[in-house]
Amino acid sequence: MVATPVLNFDLDAYATPRRQLIEQSLEQYTALCEPESLWQSMRYSLLSGGKRFRALLCLASAEAMEHLQPAGLTAVQAAMPCACALEMIHAMSLIHDDLPCMDNDDFRRGKPTNHKVFGEAMALLAGDALLVLATEVLLRKTPLQVDRQCLIEVAAELARATGPDGMVGGQVSDSIATGLVVPTKSLSEQAGLRTPVQADAPTAQLLESIHKRKTGALLRFATWSGARLMQANEDILSAFTSFGEVLGLAFQIADDLLDLTGDLQSLGKTPGKDQAAGKLTWVSIYGEEGSRRELALLESQGKSLLASCGLPDASTTALRALLSYAIHRRN
Ligand code: GRG
Numbered sequence: 001m002v003a004t005p006v007l008n009f010d011l012d013a014y015a016t017p018r019r020q021l022i023e024q025s026l027e028q029y030t031a032l033c034e035p036e037s038l039w040q041s042m043r044y045s046l047l048s049g050g051k052r053f054r055a056l057l058c059l060a061s062a063e064a065m066e067h068l069q070p071a072g073l074t075a076v077q078a079a080m081p082c083a084c085a086l087e088m089i090h091a092m093s094l095i096h097d098d099l100p101c102m103d104n105d106d107f108r109r110g111k112p113t114n115h116k117v118f119g120e121a122m123a124l125l126a127g128d129a130l131l132v133l134a135t136e137v138l139l140r141k142t143p144l145q146v147d148r149q150c151l152i153e154v155a156a157e158l159a160r161a162t163g164p165d166g167m168v169g170g171q172v173s174d175s176i177a178t179g180l181v182v183p184t185k186s187l188s189e190q191a192g193l194r195t196p197v198q199a200d201a202p203t204a205q206l207l208e209s210i211h212k213r214k215t216g217a218l219l220r221f222a223t224w225s226g227a228r229l230m231q232a233n234e235d236i237l238s239a240f241t242s243f244g245e246v247l248g249l250a251f252q253i254a255d256d257l258l259d260l261t262g263d264l265q266s267l268g269k270t271p272g273k274d275q276a277a278g279k280l281t282w283v284s285i286y287g288e289e290g291s292r293r294e295l296a297l298l299e300s301q302g303k304s305l306l307a308s309c310g311l312p313d314a315s316t317t318a319l320r321a322l323l324s325y326a327i328h329r330r331n
Pocket of ligand 1 (some may be wrong): 095251255
């Protein structure tokens, strides 16, 4: 990870051992299954590197609550299954996003995309399998010391962040905006009950809503869930939710910028695809400078949210560093 502007905090030293634990846990949660070709396809994408940003965020949010730890359990132990479930859902979304019927990408994380190696049908099914496995891992592997009611709530929120109100809904709105998906007429219009109206939100508002759902929902879930699994109080949960929302938007704006400024080697995927596909992005509306200004604003908003959440500064240093990283990253 590149150096971040958070003083006296070495994000690499924080992230490296946690990333190792994340990789070990993902390995363990994807033990050999039948048919073996499905297992290979799932693991090809799940264990192909990646920054593990969502998992790190979930762990950092749990660790901010370390003082509330349930008996005999560290924050990392309490949140690891949830962190891994997030990475499984994220890997699934990348596999599906790369398919020819979506973004049609050939490279991801510096390797040929899943469907290029295993074929479209298997890529689709490996994504499906990872999506379902994520829920099983969260529910079965979260240690018994974590309150079961809390766990059910976390599982329900994960489903919401992934589904029509979250990532899938955001992806559909994005696909409609790009012209990839043609919206159907509403049922009342089909029945001839009212004159069709152009109900699209203004473009900038629509884009913010797409970013917050397509990318932001999982990141917001990451910051909320870590704290929730540690029984954080409502004030902290609300501050972490707002922080996650700010971070989620910033992460996708940075992604839009990287598509413009990055290269194949550092990104691990083909740059320039947003512009080529005529995608609605922060850069296409506000330009490079406007996007950087928004990122600076979001960085200070995110830090203020953490500063006023009632926790000592030292507890939220990793979260602040992850926010800065999301904004200043090179891949
Ligand atoms: C079937 C439930 C279901 C969902 C699929 C395809 C889809 C719906 C959603 C696509 C969501 C998507 C790919 C959003 C982009 C998010 C994004 C910025 C990805 C890049 O994340 P990084 O930079 O990647 O964290 P690494 O490789 O580091 O993990």
